[in-house]
Amino acid sequence: MINYFIKSLIDWVFRRCLPGVTLIRVGVPLFGLVLVGLTVGITIPTSQVPFNFSWDTSGSSGALSWGVFARACVIVLLGGWLVVRDIRRESRKKVIVIKARGLRDWQGQPLASAVPSSILGRREQVIIDLRQGIVDGQIVSPEAAVRRISSLPDDIARRCDGLDRSDISFVLGGLAPVPLLFLLGVIVVDESNTVIMDWDRLLRARRGLTVDDDGKRFVVAGLDTLQAGATRVALCVSASYDVLDVDVQITEAVTPIIRMDLEGRGTDTHWSELKQQLAQLFLDTVISLVRKGVTEITLFLAAPASLALRLGMLYDKRNLPRLEVNQYEQADPKRFPWVVRMPVAGVLQPEIVHR
Template structure:
């Protein structure tokens, strides 16, 4: 039933083709002329019946030829518009990038859930990071980083010869936070990017189509950064809580800046507008730290996959501080046993930091 309703809504609000519409108008006109349709209407009046008749095969030959010419022009124009639309559509490409990195599970591919409103032929790119993963715990993060490192060349090959306006990206994935953030950094936001997320209750990929509830990050601790501070710990709690006691195990003696989402839970991220505003708050905070002289940020991020990807796409590779994104492991006494340094601020490749 859900599939039927979604499909029906997509069909109602589908993009209409002007060429197809013109052909639908022109073909019936051809039928009127070629079939020899006769139309007659009699209307009784006080002065006798009023008769209107038209016979395409009769004495109104000039009118029939006029209709034929008009119908030919409409159909020809419609055909040209259809050819134009097909050529434009053939140039467009939607590169669907899905990161798989939690468990040995195939599931529904992201490409099959991309809405029809996103134009272009689909090209599926699955980045399987599960080599070295045991039930969601990363055993060999360096192997996963190497797989992500090859993605820029793959993207460049797929985009070769295409105009940037004809390319769009669809991102989604179930993977550890550092890898999702790194994927966002690699893809960047220079092309149109659509982000989807996995709904654990519906067991399906979903677009971020809910209403904005107006809840935003509460930012605290910015006053602790000053001209003498070069490194800070940035704690972003968008789903679960990032506990200061856990952060202090690996980051001692550095200021802690917190971004805590009001009313946060694991389902408070399904609005595109809300995510854009949260991402802007994150970016503004990082820019503020950079203006105060901070050169290194250790990011502790508890957020849904879609928001993590979005933050990565917005992080400026040249003008913002060095950034390492920490991986949380509840069963590890260090809590954050490793992190990934992002390829930003002059760092050419992502690097693994083991603790």
């Protein structure tokens, strides 16, 4: 707590222009004005006669100097009190940093160290280590990984116990298979202030979604031609790589396909917060399917980690259809050998279904 207090104090002084710091910055120069107006006298005793030294540069009255000094003291003390008050208020805030660790057997950069200082609160990192179910990118036991994620709500509830919801923020990130990241988004849900971060492969660092919006959006196809009476559809979302119909039809030969293709898609076109917030189109598309009588969706999603998390957070657990998210394996002849059935629409626990 002492280290956090000192770090917070440094942040307040050097990074944040808030009332307490402003008052201190105003008060300290006033002390300089007082010192300029002081009369200083020094007497040094010697063996012969005392040596006297005096300095008077102001010519102003002592009452005026003391008046300025008193005001400077009040301003600085008030500023210090405001800084301490705000730091104590900030110390009540907690930032729960949730990182999914998978795909590769290496530690990587701690997500908590990449969280911007503008997100106030004590950092508390939660590592969801999925590597017991994943070996160097190969899924060995998806059931084990799902069990790890399923235990997260109890962990979060324990960490949030006794705290006001307004004092809690979440930061999500990590590298893991798309279905597991989507599941993490569904479980966390966007009930509190939530920030999503992603891994920049070029910079080899984690960072926020700070790039300007390029204006490119999803293009939806297949809704108009969906036949009446269809209750199950394959929703193919291509946000980074292409989800190919020929691969989908290996496992969903007779299921109608609805496509959402991001214009100009690639592995590095997702760094805009505004652009990702407009993934609301995904939710709108699902709602349109509900209106057409669809009760079950099998999702084929090719997207960066941050977007997979966000889509999971957007999905309404109670009012939208049952949902399963497919795992792509290029080397597997089935292409999508297993799915995660999400805990939505009456499904209480996530399930793994093998094909």
